Amino acid sequence: MKNIKLLCFDLDDTLWLSKPVIEQAEQVFYAYLATVAPRLTERFSPTSLRAHRLAFLDSHPEFKHQISQWRIASLSDALALCGYRHQSATIAQQAFSVFLAERQKVTLFPHCETILGELSKQFMLISLTNGNADLGVQTISRYFSASYQAEDVNAAKPSAPLFLKALDVASCDPEEAIHIGDHVIDDISGAKALGLHTIQARLKPDSPAPHELADTHFSDWRELPSKIQQLAGS
Ligand SMILES: [Mg+2]
Missing domain, CATH: 1.20.120.1600 (Four Helix Bundle (Hemerythrin (Met), subunit A))
Known part of the structure; x- marks a missing residue:
């Protein structure tokens, strides 16, 4: 385990x-x-x-x-x-x-908020974005311990600094972390290169095929907790 x-x-x-x-x-x-x-x-x-x-x-x-x-x-x-x-x-x-x-006027994917609430009881949650969405103005920010933008470290994913920032704040090793994101290069390749586990979000209508570096993937937020448990138990 x-x-x-x-x-x-x-x-x-x-x-x-x-x-x-x-x-x-x-x-x-x-x-x-x-x-x-x-x-x-x-x-x-x-x-x-x-x-x-x-x-x-x-x-x-x-x-x-x-x-x-x-x-x-x-x-x-x-x-x-x-x-x-x-x-x-x-x-x-x-x-x-x-x-x-x-x-900032985003519409969360169905079930996202409920699942984040559940996951936050068991894991530390940190957001890492290359964009300028401000998680702090969203109600779901209460489930996150920290949020970082590429501008905070002057380096975007897939390069290491954002991922390393999260590992540092959480005081954990890469193999104790899962990165969950949609982009096969910025999220999946970037996180995998550092040794994090990866879950590919395939929620867009035109989502790319599951990437070979993704440990697993999901296309409905309700699937995510079991995908995480699979990785934690493998
Ligand atoms: Mg993305």
Whole structure:
């Protein structure tokens, strides 16, 4: 019997579907910009503003693991191009706040909250995300001992720092931890490379096939407790 102490959870597409909430946040973000900076939205469509953001990263690679600061800085740059030179930083910060608030309006997968509550009685739970979802504003945060974003360690999964942070906080070895996430590279390969057990979340309509490095997988949150027990007992 393995002694599993820690469950690490990815957030986007593991606890909730990310596409609808990010699309909605992008729409609200752009509509806000249309009201406060119309010269920007006359020049940039939502698509070309995104292209500008991507191009900005090419010339500012220091923002690679700082997705919130990247969005703010690239928007500030676009605003300056449109003549908002003196207000660009302020408008960008406010527009980002609008985006971020909307981005937190997630809908948990069915049964996720109940199962997290049950698991938290037996294991330490820590969330690890490459995104800017803020678990702290969600009611389920009460089940988690800690939550980390790639920006906290300036390194995204699949690289080691986020996983090592969780192991350190939980004071446990990799073989005492299970990482649960949807992404076959960032979550499954990344965690496996450090020796954690892995469970692949296959909850999206277009989920990839079970990965060879995943110890097991699930496609309904009600399956997860037994998958964890299988690993703990194997
Ligand atoms: Mg994910």
